[in-house]
Amino acid sequence: MMRTRPLKVALLGCGVVGSEVARIMMTHADDLAARIGAPVELAGVAVRRPDKVREGIPAELITTDATALVKRGDIDVVVELIGGIEPARSLITTAFEHGASVVSANKALLAQDGAGLHAIAEEQNKDLYYEAAVAGAIPLIRPLRESLAGDKVNRVLGIVNGTTNFILDKMDTTGAGYQEALDEASALGYAEADPTADVEGFDAAAKAAILAGIAFHTRVRLDDVYREGMTEVTAADFASAKGMGCTIKLLAICERAADGESVTARVHPAMIPLAHPLASVRGAYNAVFVESDAAGQLMFYGPGAGGSPTASAVLGDLVAVCRNRLSGATGPGASAYTQLPVSPMGEVVTRYHISLDVADKPGVLAQVATVFAEHGVSIDTVRQQGKDGEASLVVVTHHASDASLNGTVEALRNLDTVRGVASIMRVEGE
Amino acid sequence: MMRTRPLKVALLGCGVVGSEVARIMMTHADDLAARIGAPVELAGVAVRRPDKVREGIPAELITTDATALVKRGDIDVVVELIGGIEPARSLITTAFEHGASVVSANKALLAQDGAGLHAIAEEQNKDLYYEAAVAGAIPLIRPLRESLAGDKVNRVLGIVNGTTNFILDKMDTTGAGYQEALDEASALGYAEADPTADVEGFDAAAKAAILAGIAFHTRVRLDDVYREGMTEVTAADFASAKGMGCTIKLLAICERAADGESVTARVHPAMIPLAHPLASVRGAYNAVFVESDAAGQLMFYGPGAGGSPTASAVLGDLVAVCRNRLSGATGPGASAYTQLPVSPMGEVVTRYHISLDVADKPGVLAQVATVFAEHGVSIDTVRQQGKDGEASLVVVTHHASDASLNGTVEALRNLDTVRGVASIMRVEGE
Numbered sequence: 001m002m003r004t005r006p007l008k009v010a011l012l013g014c015g016v017v018g019s020e021v022a023r024i025m026m027t028h029a030d031d032l033a034a035r036i037g038a039p040v041e042l043a044g045v046a047v048r049r050p051d052k053v054r055e056g057i058p059a060e061l062i063t064t065d066a067t068a069l070v071k072r073g074d075i076d077v078v079v080e081l082i083g084g085i086e087p088a089r090s091l092i093t094t095a096f097e098h099g100a101s102v103v104s105a106n107k108a109l110l111a112q113d114g115a116g117l118h119a120i121a122e123e124q125n126k127d128l129y130y131e132a133a134v135a136g137a138i139p140l141i142r143p144l145r146e147s148l149a150g151d152k153v154n155r156v157l158g159i160v161n162g163t164t165n166f167i168l169d170k171m172d173t174t175g176a177g178y179q180e181a182l183d184e185a186s187a188l189g190y191a192e193a194d195p196t197a198d199v200e201g202f203d204a205a206a207k208a209a210i211l212a213g214i215a216f217h218t219r220v221r222l223d224d225v226y227r228e229g230m231t232e233v234t235a236a237d238f239a240s241a242k243g244m245g246c247t248i249k250l251l252a253i254c255e256r257a258a259d260g261e262s263v264t265a266r267v268h269p270a271m272i273p274l275a276h277p278l279a280s281v282r283g284a285y286n287a288v289f290v291e292s293d294a295a296g297q298l299m300f301y302g303p304g305a306g307g308s309p310t311a312s313a314v315l316g317d318l319v320a321v322c323r324n325r326l327s328g329a330t331g332p333g334a335s336a337y338t339q340l341p342v343s344p345m346g347e348v349v350t351r352y353h354i355s356l357d358v359a360d361k362p363g364v365l366a367q368v369a370t371v372f373a374e375h376g377v378s379i380d381t382v383r384q385q386g387k388d389g390e391a392s393l394v395v396v397t398h399h400a401s402d403a404s405l406n407g408t409v410e411a412l413r414n415l416d417t418v419r420g421v422a423s424i425m426r427v428e429g430e
Numbered sequence: 431m432m433r434t435r436p437l438k439v440a441l442l443g444c445g446v447v448g449s450e451v452a453r454i455m456m457t458h459a460d461d462l463a464a465r466i467g468a469p470v471e472l473a474g475v476a477v478r479r480p481d482k483v484r485e486g487i488p489a490e491l492i493t494t495d496a497t498a499l500v501k502r503g504d505i506d507v508v509v510e511l512i513g514g515i516e517p518a519r520s521l522i523t524t525a526f527e528h529g530a531s532v533v534s535a536n537k538a539l540l541a542q543d544g545a546g547l548h549a550i551a552e553e554q555n556k557d558l559y560y561e562a563a564v565a566g567a568i569p570l571i572r573p574l575r576e577s578l579a580g581d582k583v584n585r586v587l588g589i590v591n592g593t594t595n596f597i598l599d600k601m602d603t604t605g606a607g608y609q610e611a612l613d614e615a616s617a618l619g620y621a622e623a624d625p626t627a628d629v630e631g632f633d634a635a636a637k638a639a640i641l642a643g644i645a646f647h648t649r650v651r652l653d654d655v656y657r658e659g660m661t662e663v664t665a666a667d668f669a670s671a672k673g674m675g676c677t678i679k680l681l682a683i684c685e686r687a688a689d690g691e692s693v694t695a696r697v698h699p700a701m702i703p704l705a706h707p708l709a710s711v712r713g714a715y716n717a718v719f720v721e722s723d724a725a726g727q728l729m730f731y732g733p734g735a736g737g738s739p740t741a742s743a744v745l746g747d748l749v750a751v752c753r754n755r756l757s758g759a760t761g762p763g764a765s766a767y768t769q770l771p772v773s774p775m776g777e778v779v780t781r782y783h784i785s786l787d788v789a790d791k792p793g794v795l796a797q798v799a800t801v802f803a804e805h806g807v808s809i810d811t812v813r814q815q816g817k818d819g820e821a822s823l824v825v826v827t828h829h830a831s832d833a834s835l836n837g838t839v840e841a842l843r844n845l846d847t848v849r850g851v852a853s854i855m856r857v858e859g860e
Contacts, residue, residue, distance in 0.1 A: 034765070035580075035647070137724070139572075139728070142569075142576060147746040148569070149750065151742040151746065217461075217464070217465070280707075293742075294454060294738040295733070295738070295743070296732065296738065296739055298568060298731065299731040300729075301729040301730075308725070308726065311724050312723075313725070315579070315580020316578055316581065317580075319580050324759070328759065330757070335464070335465060337464040
């Protein structure tokens, strides 16, 4: 059964993930060959710093000319682990044009131009796989695209960024403030020197765009995703959350509207009940909760980053793409047939937890309640705490649109008796 | 792109799952067509009771002659939802021989003769998919077979039977005994009139055989799986578990031996720490925890049974098989190249929690400890409780083989001072 001519793989990028991919390809060559039905051979590795010692990788495979490598014409699969938009996009395009299929872990590129790359792949009758782009080792793209292909996904709720989950978990369990928890994450290597992409939600937003597109069989670009970071979450917010039987997570949320005619995608911190399976996802772990018509509630959990876990996802794709090449077929590509539009954040409907600093005098609650009512936002519970002429009012609403909530908050700010809006937090997963 | 000649599907069995598959095929025909690239048509439904009203299924599709249906020759995919060994096996074989691919949810048959059926499928160049056979809606077979195809799975630890998890969860949360919890499960429809297959672990053992074979790329038959039911778990066991910071679950455990040269598969109740992700799997939900070299720890969670969830898995397979037929390829089939042998239960190494009823007199602990030492079983902790001349001794061991533990227990029973062995429970997931 075994074909003897090996499938040739070009690796673009040989950092934490790439070196692990190369290592496993060499140490587990027999297993990979048995599972694919033909040997795979590392045919070239494009790097920026050719002088760096790369244990186990023969020096003659190393090149700095990635373009020449993907143009060789004998490459079966290009594994793109460079990240970023360029030169990754051009290299992938060139790879397709020169007969290769592509495995990528590049969430930024896929979120920005997945549709364009899929179109070129389809034109060239090649595969484009990228399980590693979302939530590291956790099988997510394949289950959404294939296992749930006969179902109707209504919602995807995910912890898809390990850095921010580590920070929030630390705040939750130790009572630390944001800065203190971030410092610990940095010291332990869970946060980068510049943590902006993580803590401001850019990384999660890219993953939300990819997941939403696949889940709803439509096109969702990075710009379609509402994004709010978690740098303003405070210890007081965690205390409020605990009072409600909740914790706080940075969530990527992709939803089909109630009427089924549109979808939304957003990233922001939110309270979720402690009983929700996502609430107990600790440390830098990721987890994605999927709700569909027939399957009901599913959750996928695991390490969302790191060299080995990401390499596992890359190699799973590599095996699949190699098998497809041997059988002369391609796997399921982009599916955007529903063409569902992406609605703006104002149309998202959820619940809210609002903390107000108010004057401690009679009639304040009535004034505040009137403002909510005038904007069509129904109140679930109110808690009032007062001392020394100052008071706080914590309002939890029923479901309301983001636009209505924003109108409410603006009007509240204009009330003389409201000294400030201390925090607004969405409540999800109920 | 859309092909107009529809793919023809024959449904064998139209019970809780089958009727849901048929319903979704008709109500979501456009979605399925878009995702497959061609329409799918329900071409026939084989049932035992043709007179039963089946809403939405045209009467002319109903037949009692399943064999004639699979022999028609124009059927693209046979969906086998009859269950049991025969006539399911013969019908699947006949389906392959007459040109169809097969989607099945039949765990008993796949556990007993998966290798044989895969061989026929491969001979005929057809697909055999059965995501629904293990853990209902939870994508598990596909992630193990495809997503982790480039990784090395070392262990699969699963709650794969909803009935027993419901009963154990009830015992855990309410303090109920086994019979009381079983009665409630029956009343709520979670347990069948004859619950033997569930509570004695037969159902879980079939799933363990299937999972072990796929995870380790070898052949594991039902007979290879050690099986112990959960009917003897008591409220006292739960109290002991709580004292250790554990709960009790019926687990299906598939492991690669430490030397990598063999595997084991077993089903039995076990204590697991409350901090383990499987500990918080409530009610009738299923979850499977997978440990692999590169990916690390993954968990897959969701509803493990029921008409709609199982139909979701069946339809995911149906879409995949239809796509394969359109591209003239087949998906990844059986992979048993490692030919790793399955070791007997005696070679399984784990930890144990043993409760002994002993005489309350000096020297008993020394006697007991000597017996453990003589059998090479190292003790981690001992707790002694005495009253009125009777005493109990709770021993938790370090890792030891099942054979050593059995030898120890036999010798303990022969001690004059040991009045009885109240319970032996394995401790997993640490």
